Amino acid sequence: MADRMQITIIGMGLIGASAGLALRKYQDKVTIVGHDRNLRLAGQAKSMGAVDRTEWNLINAVVKADRIVMAVPAGEIRDTLTAMAQDLKNGCVILDLSDVKTSVLDWAAELLPPHVSLVGGHPIVVTENLDTSGARADLFAGKLFCLMTDARSSDAAVRLATDLIEAMGGKPFFLDPVEHDGMVAATVHAPTLMAAALMEAAITSPGWADMRKLAGTQFYASTLITADDGKAAASACAANREHTVRWLDRLIGELDECRDLLAAGEDEKLADMIERGLEAGRKWLHAQARGDWEEPVMSAAEIPSSGSYLGQMIGMGAFRQRGPQPGGRQPGKPKK
Known part of the structure; x- marks a missing residue:
């Protein structure tokens, strides 16, 4: 009988636990080991x-691993690679699932030995519950799963990483790492800082004690931050600094335009701008839910209303759980 493959998952949050659950259908062929510093x-x-067993010690968790799924915040990746680099098996393939890729691939090239490969992955999911309790086997089913490589990535490693993504139910979506990070700055990192800035403006206002009583769905949606904590959010933005600063500049320009239109009494132009955003958001959510990124032909009846759009986006359980992450574009071929 052939030896069972060992897949080690580092990070037992929503993504890591869901990866383990998705791979359980191969339990006759695979042993899944979990590691998280949070016991x-x-x-x-x-x-x-989600796992067959857990290992508190990182080296014990990875030393016999054939594949490693790394589901930790960007700020922890360099230290994790450094700690385990010299203890990995020949031919081990690491699939990193953070939302920043250029920095991670650079760290891998610097720190990993030649016999170990790292391939960048980034699953695109929209879900209300972002902690481990929300993990489910079908989280990645039919969803775009970004796949990023560099010149150091062998064809064999890319194929093995692709097989792993497909085993979890994802649809591999090849992207250039720089292109990926630019888009994620717009869809994750700039929105995170925008939400933090709005909340900071509100809570530092002298009227916050009463203002908070009036905060409802719109405020919740606008201040939603999906990171586990401030350090994780800041480290991801820092790892994608250049792209995020560029998108913040663009966002500030749009806010200036909104302010100018409002101050000048250009109500119709302001309404037109808001309506463009509403329509684009409805179409995006429709495509995200269907997993179909071809330009949709939708009748007015098919496009959700603004109320149902927001309800679908954050769910009526919004005040119990936390929510969404970004979408992507249509799968393509890897760039050479």
Whole structure:
């Protein structure tokens, strides 16, 4: 009987635990080992059946791994690679699932030995519950799963990473790492800082004690931050600094335009701008839900109303859980 493949998952949050659950259908061929410095999360993942066993010690978790799924914040990746680099098996392939890729691929080239390959992955999911309790086996089913490589990535490593993504139910979507990071700056990192800035403006206002009582769905949606904590969010933005600064500049320009239109009494132009955003958002959500990124032909009846759009986006459980992440574009071929 052939030896069972070992897949080690580092990081037992929503993404890591969901990866484990998705791979459980291959339990007769694969042993899944989980590692997380947070013992509560590791235990929770084990209890829900996402892993066969957990290892508190990182080296013990990876030393026999054939594949490693790394589902940790961008700020932890360099230290993690440094810690385990010299203890990895010959031919081990690492699939990194963070939302920043250029920096991670550079770190891999610097730190990993030649016999180990890292391929960048980034699953695109929209879900209300972003902690381990929301993990499910079908989280990636039919969803775009970005795949990024560099000149150091062998064809064999890319094929193995692609197989792993498909085994989890994802649809591989090849992107250039720089292109990916530019788009993620617009869809993740700039929105994170925009939400933080709005919340900071509100909570530092002298009227916040009463203002918070009036904060409802719109405020919730506008201040939603999906990162686990401030350090994780800041480290991701810092790892994608150049692109994020560029998108913040563009966002500030749009806010200036909104302010100028409002101050000048250009209500019709302001309404037109808001309506463009509403229509684009409805179409995006429709495509995201269907997993169909061809330009949709939608009748007025098919496009969700602004109310149902917001309801679908954050769910009526919004005040219990946390929410969405970005969409992507149509899959293409890897760039050479």
